[in-house]
Amino acid sequence: MKKTVMTLQKQKQQGNKISMLTAYDYTTAKLMDEAGIDILLVGDSLGMVMLGYEDTLQVTMADMIHHSRGVARGAKEALVVTDLPFLSYHVSVAEAVLNAGRLVKEGLAEAVKLEGGMEFAEVIRGITRAQIPVVAHLGLTPQSVNAFGGFKIQGKSLTAAEKLVKDARAVEAAGAVAIVLEGIPAPLGAYITNQVQIPTIGIGAGPDTDGQVLVYQDMLGMFDELQPKFVKRFAEVGQLYREAFSKYQEEIQQGLFPTPAHSYTIDSEIMTALKAKEGENFAATE
Template identity: 45%
Template sequence: MSTHTSKTKITTAKIKSMKGKGRIVSLTAYTKNITQLMDPYVDLIIVGDSLGMVAFGFDSTLPVTIEMMISHGSAVVRGAETSCVIVDMPFGSYQESKQLAYKNAAKVMAQTGAQGIKIEGGPEMLETVEFLIQRGIPVMPHIGLCPQYANVLGGFKVQGKTQHQRDYLIETARKFEKVGAFSLLVEGVDELTAREITRSVSIPTIGIGASPECDGQVLVTEDMLGLFTEYTPKFVKKYIDLSQLIKTSFSEYEQEVRNRAFPTREHCFD
């Protein structure tokens, strides 16, 4: 059941204020239609660079471009009546310099109408995040397992399993809070690390593969609907297997067309 009791647009400031006041519900979206369906039930929609894998068929998120994010981001914003929408900054669009990051983030904000952006990374991104926030761009840093850093990390490996890693992530979270981040996305960390990060900051943590210890949860929508069939991460719960339902519909359509059972008089103009 939706917890939205009014048509008031949820802002990044509202997301920040939700710390300790109930769970924050988040999903990814890339199209207006899907956004309209989920909008009554979620607080935060992330236009993720995961679209590179689930929508474009890339092996990673690295080939995703700013133009792709703007195109899909603007579609999602048009479908989001109440949910807060943030857009991922794709690989190579912000790492070179804080000035480049601002140029691209401002372009994303202006051309999509999103409420903020998400940036992957650790302490090396602190100056950039602060630079953006000081210039009017709300930022959600993405820490822990950062897919854009997979080549450096040696693959998609759980983070925070050692005390050194845990301390590093906690300190990183605190630093991002200090420079003004409105929330944190925490991916691929163990339960203890997620709990300690969440307790260490006064801004919300949104977890994906980070246990129930975060302030909110996000999943890739195609994963939880059973639409992405290449593989299913351990942390994903499939709420329905839409791929099978869709295949059944395609099969029925094929047979009816081949057997001249569709269209019938019902579907014809007089």
């Protein structure tokens, strides 16, 4: 059965943890969907792990739509949430609604995610009025990396912690259906989770949020440029890839691949006739 925002709310009420992973293509999305992952997040993290950017700020709407469409085709049951990229919702509420609508119409997303708290409450209200579910993102928000001075843990002072709690209440009041909490102390993650009625999904926010999310390249050991403390490697797929690619290269160089088992056959008489005919044609052109 296809999961919806109501499914997530029910999971919070029943105390059933929510699983979320990033996904950027059809094949990976299909595998995650078959594994029972609740939410597939088409994150603007694709700028770093798929496109090789240093941060997420260069990601465009076209990038998000392209990747979202592929993920949506692979997600038969999982809910697809797609990020609104940098500057796609900052200028005006009207522009934010239009861009959110594009992610739904063109990218086949079922909800959108945006970074920011009470300062984006009106944006969340506007998108929600357009009947598009919004997931808010608080704490270490990657689109604010320049303002933060790097990827730094948030909410460690009393003032900062109070601001995060107010932000969580504000985005909930504005109509957000869930909140991603990134890079904050675990006790604060637990406190915010208890202060709101909508689900919280943590990434470096401790074990007591309503769910967890990771970038799949991180949890599979495929991306080494950043190695946050909160990442657990569930498999070393990156090493597996490297070994397979190296073996492929070696077997080609050594003439071990392809073998007859990987090749197609043709009747020898046909080849004999072909060569004879080609010989006649060559003679006729001399």
